[in-house]
Amino acid sequence: MENEGKTVLITGVSKGLGIELCTKFLDNNWKVFGISRTKTEEIIRLQKSYEDRFSWKSYDLADTDNLKQFFNELIDKEALNAYVNNAAVAYDDIITNVQLDPLIHMYKVNVFSPIMLTKFVLRNMLLHNVMGSIVHLSSISVHTGYKGLAMYASTKGALEAFSKNTAREWGERKIRSNCLVAGFMETEMSSSLTPDQKNRIYQRTSLKIPTEKSSVASMVYFLCTQEASSITGQNIFVDSGTI
Amino acid sequence: MESKLLEIFNVVLRNRGRSEVSQLTENTHLRSDLGLDSLDLAELTVRIESEYGIDIFEEGIVNTVGEIVNKLNALK
Numbered sequence: 001m002e003n004e005g006k007t008v009l010i011t012g013v014s015k016g017l018g019i020e021l022c023t024k025f026l027d028n029n030w031k032v033f034g035i036s037r038t039k040t041e042e043i044i045r046l047q048k049s050y051e052d053r054f055s056w057k058s059y060d061l062a063d064t065d066n067l068k069q070f071f072n073e074l075i076d077k078e079a080l081n082a083y084v085n086n087a088a089v090a091y092d093d094i095i096t097n098v099q100l101d102p103l104i105h106m107y108k109v110n111v112f113s114p115i116m117l118t119k120f121v122l123r124n125m126l127l128h129n130v131m132g133s134i135v136h137l138s139s140i141s142v143h144t145g146y147k148g149l150a151m152y153a154s155t156k157g158a159l160e161a162f163s164k165n166t167a168r169e170w171g172e173r174k175i176r177s178n179c180l181v182a183g184f185m186e187t188e189m190s191s192s193l194t195p196d197q198k199n200r201i202y203q204r205t206s207l208k209i210p211t212e213k214s215s216v217a218s219m220v221y222f223l224c225t226q227e228a229s230s231i232t233g234q235n236i237f238v239d240s241g242t243i
Numbered sequence: 244m245e246s247k248l249l250e251i252f253n254v255v256l257r258n259r260g261r262s263e264v265s266q267l268t269e270n271t272h273l274r275s276d277l278g279l280d281s282l283d284l285a286e287l288t289v290r291i292e293s294e295y296g297i298d299i300f301e302e303g304i305v306n307t308v309g310e311i312v313n314k315l316n317a318l319k
């Protein structure tokens with residue numbers, strides 16, 4: 001069967017885009033290792049529907065100290081073909097109000113843990129001679145400024161730089177790394193925006209509508225497949241054509 | 244020299260399309276004698292960790308085969 005035995009690690013699978021990503025990979029016969037803090041109804045549903053191909057474990061990615069042990073327990077001896085860094089938090093406020101503690105928390109979840117996980121993923125791929133693919137979820141806020149998103153956007157900018165350099169460093173081993181730059185999607189992350197704020201954001205896109213989660217998930221999936229074998233070190237925009 | 248360790252070195256050399264070695268001495272230098280670069284050394288570390296459960300580069304740079312053997316012996 002096509003893709004049989006292919007495996008992916010996806011973070012932030014309990015809601016929003018994470019569910020969509022899991023479903024996309026599972027429907028294409030991949031085995032999915034999923035991480036989030038909470039076990040939602042959707043997680044339980046995926047566990048029921050895909051039993052042996054969906055392996056979920058709870059972890060708080062703000063805990064950077066126990067990540068190695070957790071990774072080893074979750075992945076065990078399996079070879080990984082792909083890693084999708086999807087979990088993130090958005091700490092939004094104007095810069096004059098920024099507080100260090102929530103800023104550090106956001107950097108742990110959005111940047112430090114993903115960098116450490118990339119270390120473990122690359123080592124896994126080296127051990128198993130896998131020409132794997134890494135995809136980080138970035139945000140259009142890196143490229144188009146939005147009031148209140150400076151701190152959040154800075155974490156995604158860090159990931160874009162990290163991804164570009166990962167691609168350069170590991171390209172000769174045929175390990176690829178890309179960023180998927182997503183536009184505003186209707187998920188819990190954007191739920192604190194007022195309808196008026198949302199509308200203004202959508203007016204700044206060519207399509208004038210929110211970015212579809214399914215469109216983002218399909219592109220992430222494509223980047224993890226062999227068909228994307230010549231694509232690395234790129235930022236791919238799936239954002240309703242932000243202008 | 245344990246044959247398991249020798250085999251790990253040879254897997255790394257083979258993966259880089261280099262010729263295998265039949266023996267290693269304590270003084271064999273990883274970079275200048277075996278021609279391993281930093282990515283090769285990363286692969287070597289990972290394979291040794293998988294076999295022996297120790298990350299040989301965790302506490303700094305390792306230059307020779309002897310230094311690796313010492314770290315592995317310290318485990319016993």
Ligand SMILES: NC(=O)c1ccc[n+]([C@@H]2O[C@H](COP(=O)([O-])OP(=O)(O)OC[C@H]3O[C@@H](n4cnc5c(N)ncnc54)[C@H](OP(=O)(O)O)[C@@H]3O)[C@@H](O)[C@H]2O)c1
Pocket residue numbers: 011012013014015016017018035036037038039059060061062085086087088089109137138139140181182183184185186187188189190
């Ligand atoms: N929504 C947007 O408009 C938008 C736009 C551009 C980019 N993005 C990016 O797209 C990705 C998905 O976003 P989304 O909209 O789906 O967000 P979401 O609905 O808020 O989901 C975030 C996911 O991350 C997990 N997560 C958060 N903190 C965590 C922690 N400390 N440890 C482990 N998991 C944690 C959450 O699980 P638990 O809460 O169960 O831990 C959840 O599964 C993110 O990287 C986001 O930055 C989103």
